Amino acid sequence: EAQVTQNPRYLITVTGKKLTVTCSQNMNHEYMSWYRQDPGLGLRQIYYSMNVEVTDKGDVPEGYKVSRKEKRNFPLILESPSPNQTSLYFCASSLSTAGLAGYNEQFFGPGTRLTVL
Amino acid sequence: GENVEQHPSTLSVQEGDSAVIKCTYSDSASNYFPWYKQELGKRPQLIIDIRSNVGEKKDQRIAVTLNKTAKHFSLHITETQPEDSAVYFCAARGRSSASKIIFGSGTRLSIRP
Numbered sequence: 001e002a003q004v005t006q007n008p009r010y011l012i013t014v015t016g017k018k019l020t021v022t023c024s025q026n027m028n029h030e031y032m033s034w035y036r037q038d039p040g041l042g043l044r045q046i047y048y049s050m051n052v053e054v055t056d057k058g059d060v061p062e063g064y065k066v067s068r069k070e071k072r073n074f075p076l077i078l079e080s081p082s083p084n085q086t087s088l089y090f091c092a093s094s095l096s097t098a099g100l101a102g103y104n105e106q107f108f109g110p111g112t113r114l115t116v117l
Numbered sequence: 118g119e120n121v122e123q124h125p126s127t128l129s130v131q132e133g134d135s136a137v138i139k140c141t142y143s144d145s146a147s148n149y150f151p152w153y154k155q156e157l158g159k160r161p162q163l164i165i166d167i168r169s170n171v172g173e174k175k176d177q178r179i180a181v182t183l184n185k186t187a188k189h190f191s192l193h194i195t196e197t198q199p200e201d202s203a204v205y206f207c208a209a210r211g212r213s214s215a216s217k218i219i220f221g222s223g224t225r226l227s228i229r230p
Contacts, residue, residue: 105151
């Protein structure tokens with residue numbers, strides 16, 4: 001089944017304790033992205049990746065890191081989480097965003113609800 | 118910076134009536150405008166999209182219109198049904214930054230029986 005998976009789905013942690021949220025897609029998509037969703041603010045892009053070893057900042061990258069060593073995986077890393085990073089996080093992927101093929105539906109993962117105490 | 122504004126933030130309509138959600142965007146070079154529906158506790162899913170070379174697109178009870186001059190686009194849902202209750206997000210992709218997709222803040226649509 002074609003899908004985007006995220007782990008963990010729920011996480012409660014404490015300030016300063018490094019964590020990683022994994023994201024994996026099995027659709028051979030080039031483009032992957034991380035969003036955070038907060039009430040009244042919609043979906044805000046954290047980081048995105050056009051392809052392997054190519055990543056770039058979105059609108060709210062502070063406090064986050066990503067890597068894209070393989071096409072299928074795009075982990076989100078919080079080196080030193082803080083309470084203002086408590087949010088619902090979504091990973092998404094699409095076939096491509098380049099040129100005529102750029103009009104592609106984004107497929108979202110199930111979400112990870114993170115609470116930082 | 119690039120921005121997408123979405124209105125209203127909440128909308129309640131009687132079952133069977135129509136619902137309209139409006140968005141405006143700031144980047145005049147934007148060329149792709151998707152709409153996503155997010156049911157309670159679920160992930161966002163694409164319901165319809167429109168490219169900048171088209172003024173209107175329809176898919177059964179859902180339609181989207183685009184006014185490039187005014188830089189706004191709208192989602193129209195006709196003959197609303199209970200399963201249309203959800204949060205709807207508009208988005209715009211800027212040509213100047215082809216990989217960045219800016220989302221609106223969302224509209225919570227409730228269908229009254």
